[in-house]
Amino acid sequence: MTTLDQPQRSSTTRHDRLTSFEARYQHAKRVRHAWTMLYGVLFLAALVASVSVSDFNLSGLMQGLPKAWTYIAGTIPSLSLETLGADLGEWYWGLRFWLRLLVETILMGFVGTVLGGVLALSLCFFASRNLTPNNGFYFVSRRVLEFCRTVPELVFALIFVFAFGLGPFAGVLAIAVHTAGSLGKLFAEVNENVDPRSIEGVRAAGGNWPMVMRLAVVPQALPNYASYLLLRFEINVRGASALGIVGAGGIGQELYVAIRQFEYTDISAIMLLLIAVVSIIDIACETVRHRMIGQDLISGH
């Protein structure tokens, strides 16, 4: 008799289990649908609000796009094959002057990155949880770095132009402050990931705090520092080209004048130069970074 009862009972529990599973599944599905609906409604609300706040309308877009297109088309110079040399010469009439400004832009990026990097390096040890000598230093340096990277570079540039006068000096300082903020955070993250064994080693051999930083932390973190520094240099050259707009030197100033005075072909000429320089720097930095990482692998780190 037990042999007859057993399958009967187990089949009911199986049935129960199935229905309860079904119920739970339906419930989970409903909850998920409700969340999706909620997110959808939120998204739509944000979309409608932003469309109304930003004066964005389709007729504006329809009118604006052809205008923008004629604007862009207007910047393309008329080049013909027969008089190519003369045409190019006319298009790039200010080449020597522009190249000088481009050099200025690259130099601004370079000096700003170096100064910012030095600042970041001097703060990053205090801003790493595992290395900081006391919590007060940690808190203060973290907040300083946060402030430096959250205030936009251009706002620093506006203020520095006021304090230090027009020209690349104000731009370099703005770049340096912003770079210090963002690199300091990245450096601190690198520091937090160093192998603690070498720190203990230097401590055990009687090293004081600066020695631990110099002999245990920096050698491990150096390739990463360098990689971030190169990445930042790329970004800063790009950023330096915009700083000129507020009077902080570099090619941006000339570009600003060209756009303001509707000197169409000058705009495209300067932009192409900028794109070329930025691409060259990108490629060069990437090659160097890859080589550094490669060497690092070979030497067994």
Added chain:
Amino acid sequence: MQTVTQADIARLKSINPALLRRPWGQSARDWGLWLVFAAVLAFGLWWIDASPLRVFDGLSKLGMLVRLMLPPWPGESFFDFCYAILETLAMAFLGTLIAAVIALPLGFLGAKNIVPNWLFHFSLRRVFDGFRGIDGLVWALIFVSAVGMGPFAGVLAIAVGDVMVFGKLFAEAIENVDRKSVDGVRAAGGSDTHAVRLGVFPQVLPVMISHVLYFFESNVRSATILGIVGAGGIGLQLSDRIRINNWHEAAFIILMILVTVAVIDAISMRIRARIINDKPSA
């Protein structure tokens, strides 16, 4: 254990000098590189006319500015500032969204595994790279001249500036998909469109959303300054206040920007974390 003395080191050095000294060529190259670095730095400092006197002079002026900024106070225009912040957020939101929608097909076109033509995706990638070199502020300037002042120019500037970056990131995400699910769809008799829709898309969608959110965050940061060239938002208010030397209000605006950016960062970090955790079911 035996302690190593200076004499031991000296003895080892004399036996095998190459062990304890770097090759001459290598150290010469390093010194050369450092010299070049120092020379460029010195040249740069000379070019920008950096002198301790100038730094000192500027710092005292900066101190004066800070005194003028304290206390940060919005005056009567607090609600204007709030509306301007909303405008900035709206610019970033719409600009990012438009860029993402346009970049979606571009990303598929730029991915090696979707379009196998080498020349095509190579040239498309170079176009992506080239446009990346132009700062958002320059785009804003151009659109202000093309469509007039106001936040609409800012939206277009953000959208155009980001389309190329998204195109590149999306293409990379698509190139990194797992081949197996594509093969699965193919094996079940799916067409090319099915393979993309069912095999590729569900895999790349969370990655794309995460990128888009990240860029929304960074666009909020950059939209705060677009107004400086006339593209609306809080930057316009800020540059106006600096121009008329109203430093109390300028300082208040800077604080508002800091708070807004921090709030947006926190929110989008949460959402991104959720999306990445949800990944298998999404």
